[in-house]
Amino acid sequence: MIRRIFAVLFLTGLVFVSGCSGLSSGPSVLNEDPAERTRKQDGSVFGKSVVLGGESQPGAGTSGLAVNGYLWRASLDTISFLPLAQADAFGGVIVTEWSSLPSAPNERYKLTVYILNRELRADGVRVSVFRQERNTAGEWVDAAVSDGVPARIENAILLRARQLRIDSQASLK
Template identity: 55%
Template structure:
């Protein structure tokens, strides 16, 4: 009887191992469709939602540079037609492939016209923060739309 038990144990272990391999083979390499809208979409070098949202947000200003591989967007000087005596220039840097608040850095420069000369003026921190918030909100909305479409 002991000899039969000793033979059954290796057979049982082998059967469990084969069953495990069989179950593993049942798995699929197909990813769920929602993964297409994951927070880490980066076929352009940076998070594509942050990139698109940044471009949309500063679309009112002419672009000097847009490097999707490095994640840098630089606008030229923009003067609001309602306030021609002031102009702004923005630099947006996307630092990561993840859709996260700390993956985005916005810097702005401001100048005012004094007697025909452009003079540097301070930019309120709240202005830069508001611009970052707008970009992040748009990026999240783009991601939600991508998930809904899949």
């Protein structure tokens, strides 16, 4: 019995020691000069690699947003007429609330935009459109979305993203 307890304690100690092997013995972040920390962050909460207006700079590292900044901003601009329910920049998902247009109060729409890539590409954005109509009892029921509506929204997002990219490159010159 004592031999089993000793074996378990020994194995637990080995696991603990092997788990600590990845720790560095360098200077602690807590002891680092605040000015040095600010310099490392380069003014961004997320570090140097995140540029919300566009793509990360070459050689800036691999951490940061998983989506293209131009597509992200263009998506928000394009669907700004609908109230947002959720916007996850790291996951690349934008979800709107159900909303009716003033010209058609008996139907409402909800959009979900997926940014799929870190590059500005035509296949980097997908839009899902949901539509509901009010029936005679006043309840909202699902209805079909006209063909081509998601593709037209995707094209509008891509056009806006290209404009944002061109504008940002022109401002660098």
